[in-house]
Amino acid sequence: MADSAAEPELLWELGADGVAWLTLNRPKAGNSISGAQREEIIARLSAASGDARVRAIVLTGAGTRHFCTGADLSGAAAPAADRPEGLPDQPAGSITRTIAGGAQRLISAVLDCDKPVIAAVNGTAAGIGCHLAYACDLVLAADNAKFIELFVRRGLVVDGGGAYLLTRLVGPQRAKELIFFGDDLPAADAHRLGLVNRITPAGELAETAAEWAARLAAGPTVALGLGKRLVNRALDADRATAFGEEAMSVEVNMSSEDGQEGLRAFLERRQPHFRGW
The missing domain is CATH 1.10.12 (Lyase 2-enoyl-coa Hydratase; Chain  A, domain 2)
Incomplete structure (x- = not known):
């Protein structure tokens, strides 16, 4: 499935049962999240809170390899030659504002959505992709899925609410292990740690997510x-x-x-x- 102007980066489908499917649709880019896509996700979740037609949401990725491999950093920084002479590469406070207004807003949008959100993790979740899943109310994972706290591999401090979420989900010692080493965490191990509610065969993930979402949509x-x-x-x-x-x-x-x-x-x-x- 090619990324193009005719192919939206984010798919939103609301069924008659009140279940909305929110699909990250950049499979050739590992379903990494662009800035425009992030803003649309935030807007969709905010609108869903006040939309009586929406009663449950499933968040997943297109394709079979990746749930979300993190933020799309392809245009994150302009070359130094493109900046006006005399200006620092990163003006004071700019990174703080970028994180607060970007990754943290995205995670907060999931946490603050008034409707239950299910993550259907269909493949690799890395970086902010992990945190996007962990912020959901329930996490289903395909048996071939894996989670990677990628930040340390790039010499970066964990962001996007990762330390906040992991500490609450698995405790400080396990959180530090995941953040410090950045090792691949297979779905089975994520389930054992309590990061995943249930593992399903990859071919049954969508069906299981639909069943869970339908139960929530029929609830109070x-x-x-x-x-x-x-x-x-x-x-x-x-x-x-x-x-x-x-x-x-x-x-x-x-x-x-x-x-x-x-x-x-x-x-x-x-x-x-x-x-x-």
Whole structure:
């Protein structure tokens, strides 16, 4: 599948069941993320939060080799000869602004999306590609997938929320091992460490992701979104704050139609029919 003006870098497909498929579509470039693609991903996830038609999202990569091999750095820096004479190669603060406004915004968009996001890791996830998967609420991986904290191999400090995510997912010692060595982490080992929820044969990944997403899309969307927010904040807040946010979330949810439907169904001894609001 060639990258061209006629072939969008990002595919968005929303089904009648409320499941949206967000596909990184640069297979010849390892599904690396360009700046324009990053901005579209952020915009799509932000819009999905407020779109009642979207009830679950699957994030995956095109092709069978790569989920996402990181950021596309092909145009990251202009040659020194192209800069005005006398200006430093990197103006003070420019890299900080680039990271904050780029990779960190991307990861935050996944974490902050009010709808559940499933990563269907169909191949290699490297660099920011690892963090894109780890930021998702659930991670499915093909049995031939692998994860690589590529930064140290390039002499770079981990970015894109990697230290934040890994420390919370696997603890500081394991996080340091992954970040310090940058070794390939096969799907089976990622599953053992708790970075992956389930491994599937490569040919069954899309089907399993569709099944999981359909279950989430049929669930109480407001409750799922509030639950996601509570879990994501649990390690950052003290107990009093966490308990206060939990109580408030319960009250918000009980004002939703799905919250009321769940209560009615319980009292009427029937299965609830959730509508997503």
